[in-house]
Amino acid sequence: MRELGVALAGLHLKNPVITASGTFGYGLEFSRYGELAALGGICVKGLSLKPRQGNPMPRVAETACGMLNAIGLQNCGVETFVRDKLPFLPWRDTAVIANLYACAAEEFAELAGVLAAEEGIAALEVNISCPNVRAGGILFGQDPAMAARVTEAVKKRAGTKPVMVKLSPNVTDIAAVARAVESAGADILSLVNTLSGMSVDVFSRRPRLANVIGGLSGPAIKPVALRCVWQVCRAVGIPVVGMGGIASAEDALEFILVGAHAVQVGTANFLRPDFAFHLVEELPPLLERLGVSSWEEFRGGLRVE
Amino acid sequence: MADAGRCREVAVLAREGASPEGERHGLWRLAVENPGWGKAVAGQFAMLRPVCFGRELTWARPLSLFGVTPTRVEFFVQVAGRGTAHLAAMNPGDRLVMWGPLGRGFAVEPDTPTLLLAGGVGLAPFAPYIAAHPRPENLRLIFGHRPPLAAYPFAEMAATIQAESFHEEKPGDLDRFTALLRERIAAHAGGLVLACGPRPFLSAVAGMGREAGARVQVSLENRMACGVGACLGCVEKDALGEPVQTCVRGPVFWASELEAFGGGLETSGSREGCTCGN
Numbered sequence: 001m002r003e004l005g006v007a008l009a010g011l012h013l014k015n016p017v018i019t020a021s022g023t024f025g026y027g028l029e030f031s032r033y034g035e036l037a038a039l040g041g042i043c044v045k046g047l048s049l050k051p052r053q054g055n056p057m058p059r060v061a062e063t064a065c066g067m068l069n070a071i072g073l074q075n076c077g078v079e080t081f082v083r084d085k086l087p088f089l090p091w092r093d094t095a096v097i098a099n100l101y102a103c104a105a106e107e108f109a110e111l112a113g114v115l116a117a118e119e120g121i122a123a124l125e126v127n128i129s130c131p132n133v134r135a136g137g138i139l140f141g142q143d144p145a146m147a148a149r150v151t152e153a154v155k156k157r158a159g160t161k162p163v164m165v166k167l168s169p170n171v172t173d174i175a176a177v178a179r180a181v182e183s184a185g186a187d188i189l190s191l192v193n194t195l196s197g198m199s200v201d202v203f204s205r206r207p208r209l210a211n212v213i214g215g216l217s218g219p220a221i222k223p224v225a226l227r228c229v230w231q232v233c234r235a236v237g238i239p240v241v242g243m244g245g246i247a248s249a250e251d252a253l254e255f256i257l258v259g260a261h262a263v264q265v266g267t268a269n270f271l272r273p274d275f276a277f278h279l280v281e282e283l284p285p286l287l288e289r290l291g292v293s294s295w296e297e298f299r300g301g302l303r304v305e
Numbered sequence: 306m307a308d309a310g311r312c313r314e315v316a317v318l319a320r321e322g323a324s325p326e327g328e329r330h331g332l333w334r335l336a337v338e339n340p341g342w343g344k345a346v347a348g349q350f351a352m353l354r355p356v357c358f359g360r361e362l363t364w365a366r367p368l369s370l371f372g373v374t375p376t377r378v379e380f381f382v383q384v385a386g387r388g389t390a391h392l393a394a395m396n397p398g399d400r401l402v403m404w405g406p407l408g409r410g411f412a413v414e415p416d417t418p419t420l421l422l423a424g425g426v427g428l429a430p431f432a433p434y435i436a437a438h439p440r441p442e443n444l445r446l447i448f449g450h451r452p453p454l455a456a457y458p459f460a461e462m463a464a465t466i467q468a469e470s471f472h473e474e475k476p477g478d479l480d481r482f483t484a485l486l487r488e489r490i491a492a493h494a495g496g497l498v499l500a501c502g503p504r505p506f507l508s509a510v511a512g513m514g515r516e517a518g519a520r521v522q523v524s525l526e527n528r529m530a531c532g533v534g535a536c537l538g539c540v541e542k543d544a545l546g547e548p549v550q551t552c553v554r555g556p557v558f559w560a561s562e563l564e565a566f567g568g569g570l571e572t573s574g575s576r577e578g579c580t581c582g583n
Contacts, residue, residue, distance in 0.1 A: 023536070024535055025534055025535035029533050029535050029553075033311055033312050033533075053548050054540070054548060057527075057540065060529075061528075062363050062364050062530075065360050069536070071536075071537045074537050074540070218360075219360045247360060267363065269531070270363065270365075270531045270536055271364075271365070272312055272354065272365070272404070273312055273404055273531065273532075273535075274311075274312045
């Protein structure tokens, strides 16, 4: 298979490998470990209107086959990103996707407005796994109507940028949220965000995260993620980006086999900083071995009796 | 690939205790192939992830450089949990993924009287520091430890500089060690004090340095996932209260740079640049 490129709505990727938000910094941190321009896309660390310091320490904990984090969206703010980081990313070659974080629909819209004007931004990813301050802190992503409102608000201000909405797995019916967001105008869906979890230490009798609970990621969550992607791909007509515990080329193809157009890799970037670059190189030989001649032929081709 | 030598799979060359005492106390020297590193500075570290971690143990382990030659990179490892237990059980030929050298190391001021303060396995970075220092007669090492002295590579380090060790065995010993540190730090007023060890030890040293008017650097060992500035799991607050990543802005900091070590107490003024620490 020679052509690894894939198109999702208006988002064109040279290959289906995107680095996931929060695991790849602003991209530049990894430039000494591989050629950033070889990646399909880079989802940068979640951006808010103003800089955020994040949660108290400790805010990461290792768990069996994964990790928990409660970073609390520490970031330099959208203006600093656009001024000091974006110009140094190879955005003509690799899709730079801005991940948006806010606590109110209007803030999301304002962020979208700032980024819609930036030539170097290929798409906007909306993190709806954050608390809606006006609604008493319930997560936008846990309520289909609220998720739809945020999507609409972003879409209105996003100009020509494709809008990708990142879904939380911490819901009863992820397909219902997916359908609501699709109806609200989302161009692409990405899933799953981390699973809510916790870890405790019996010796100190304390939680391992200062925030007590955090988001679980890594290979431990892959079966859950795969199930979510499969259900969502059957429920919507827009392209889906699958993620959750991908740590090999085979893992990546599993998500495409259940219907995803592309994948994001996250925690595996911590296993080794050159992971995503290796993944891009490992896809063609595996596709060759599987006799795959095009993405169209392979995507969603899961054989279910 | 851009600078692909930065992350490589390498083989273990040797693993041995500094002595049978060291082995009994979980203290090991680990030597791996040098994947082509040029210059490294004492106080820098590497991330090591044995292939045998598989998917069960997620993160690589950050370890301070203990020695770098054109063919070998050496570490001094204390077993502290499952990851370091795996590292300390590796045999020649076993493979691990390694990236580094990472972070910023200790300041070297050849003509300044320099006090090296080590607690336990915090002795490790001072071996390459002493080896590379152009005027070792200006160095003095104080080493506090709980396992027996023979468990550590102290004797070989003490061969070329002034050095003294302090064995902490019973509760009252800590006060006497603190008194010794205070006396030695006071004698280095106007000099340089470099410290590596447990966090309470570093806090005490930073306080004493401030009182004595000595400039102090501390080497931190914060929990981290990536070592490259991305996970944001290892942040400290700088003197202005802004987060900085220990992996890229440290692990060696001037105590005056960090809020937790008294930074900002005697300094004022603003710092330009991005608040995200990059």
